[in-house]
Amino acid sequence: MTATLLRTAAELHARARTGRRAVVMTMGALHEGHATLIRTARGIAGPDGEVVVTVFVNPLQFGAGEDLDRYPRTLDADIELAGQAGADAVFAPSVDEVYPGGEPQVRVTAGPMGERLEGAARPGHFDGVLTVVAKLLHLTRPDIALYGQKDA
Numbered sequence: 001m002t003a004t005l006l007r008t009a010a011e012l013h014a015r016a017r018t019g020r021r022a023v024v025m026t027m028g029a030l031h032e033g034h035a036t037l038i039r040t041a042r043g044i045a046g047p048d049g050e051v052v053v054t055v056f057v058n059p060l061q062f063g064a065g066e067d068l069d070r071y072p073r074t075l076d077a078d079i080e081l082a083g084q085a086g087a088d089a090v091f092a093p094s095v096d097e098v099y100p101g102g103e104p105q106v107r108v109t110a111g112p113m114g115e116r117l118e119g120a121a122r123p124g125h126f127d128g129v130l131t132v133v134a135k136l137l138h139l140t141r142p143d144i145a146l147y148g149q150k151d152a
Contacts, residue, residue, distance in 0.1 A: 060128030
């Protein structure tokens, strides 16, 4: 199966929907763990549903000096792996598509929980994660979303 590359929410929304849409959210550089999530999403969506994999490196998750520019970007390989695992589409929007004008108009905050675990060493990290998850859910309009073990 070949996954279709979509760059805008308009392209995604123009697709005919007959069944459930399952979304697997990623920052790309897909591996077998992602493939497992995609296969699970395919099973949940069923043959009439749609599986969309998001590939978006979220700048809000990176603090000062955290190498946003060096994060691996392997879109061609991601599209191939996603398709082989059962995805119908890869939604890989630009930063401007996700955050028009450069900054989100609405941000989600983790509050005191954002200062625990990784948040203790990376202030604002979880706020960035929560903000992009809310934004991608809004853009993709899924019936179900799947997240990796690392996201727990």
